[in-house]
Amino acid sequence: MRRKIVISIVILLFVLGSLAVASFISAQIEPPPLIVANFTDLNKIEKISKYRSCQGHVTVPQDERETKRNMKHYFWVKPEYNKSNTVEIYSPFEGYVTVLRTEPEQNLEGEIGIIPDRKIFSIMPPIGVWMFSVQHIDVKKDLKLGSKVSAGELIGYAALSEKRGNSFDIVYGKFALMPKRIDNWTAPFTGLYTVFNHMSEAVFTRYQQKGIKSKEEIIISKEERDQSPCQYKDAGPYFAPGENIDDWAELY
Structure with a gap:
């Protein structure tokens, strides 16, 4: 026996x-999944940090082919919407919930990661898989690991308030098998892209209507950032404080 x-x-x-x-x-x-549905209401967004900005903290791939920059986007809400259960977050494509986590000690109220339908592989950990991720989100209570979501389906609300903060993060990346420490930040990604380079023209039209005429306007090129790397506060991972208008794309 x-x-x-x-x-x-x-x-x-x-x-x-x-x-x-x-x-x-x-x-x-x-292929990386295509964003086919708006994942938030742009009428409630004041500005968006550019890809490779010097805002917040370092976010780079583990191989450090890019360093001292933030390769995700902060969506900064208008003051009147800076409260809980107000700024909706939607799934950008049909897929499965593959990451759910909270780290209150790191000021991360919640994170959700969604991958496209990979058939039988959808049940496997998302190692090396391109994924859409939202950080600082109050995830809907009925969503669990493995839950299937449709494009445009409500998945939660931005975790906002005067105490919690006034922005949420959008990440388009590949998870590594194990995290790696880079400049006092725990780096979980082997690859990072800007979500705007994997967005359908129909979805991006909404951003154009809000004043972002081209995708290049919300991306700082690798060459430009290499020539002018971000500066840390102390030894990192947070960047030196300061409001650089070139780091942001304002919405109408």
Whole structure:
């Protein structure tokens, strides 16, 4: 009896290991998911930090091919909407919830990550998979790991208030197997893109209507940032305080 149990466990581990390897290999050739639905109401947004800005804290890939910059976007809400259960967050495409976490000690009220439908691989950890992630969000209570979501479906509300802050983060990245410490920041990503380079023209039209004429207006090029790296407050991970208008794209 014991021998049968051991054999069953070995077979199960082999199957799971094979699935994990196949999932990772498949992820390397899968195209990044396309944003086909607006993920928030732009009428409630005042400005958006540019890709590679010097706002907040360092966010870079683990291989450090880019350093001392923030490769995500902060969506800064208008003052009248800086409160709980007010700024809606929606799923940008059909897929599955693959990350749910909170770290109150790190001032992270909540995070949700969504990957596109990968068939059988959707049940596997999202290692090496391009994912849409929202940080500083109060996730809907009925959403769990593995929950399926539709494009445009409500997934939560930005975690906002005078105490909690007045912005939420949008990340488009690939998770690594293990995190890595970079300049006092725990880096979980092997790759990072701007969400705007993977957005349908129909969705981006809404941003154009709010004053962002082209995607280039919300992206600082790698060459420009390499020539002018961000400066840390102390040893990092937070950047030196200061309001640089070139770091932001204002919305009408």
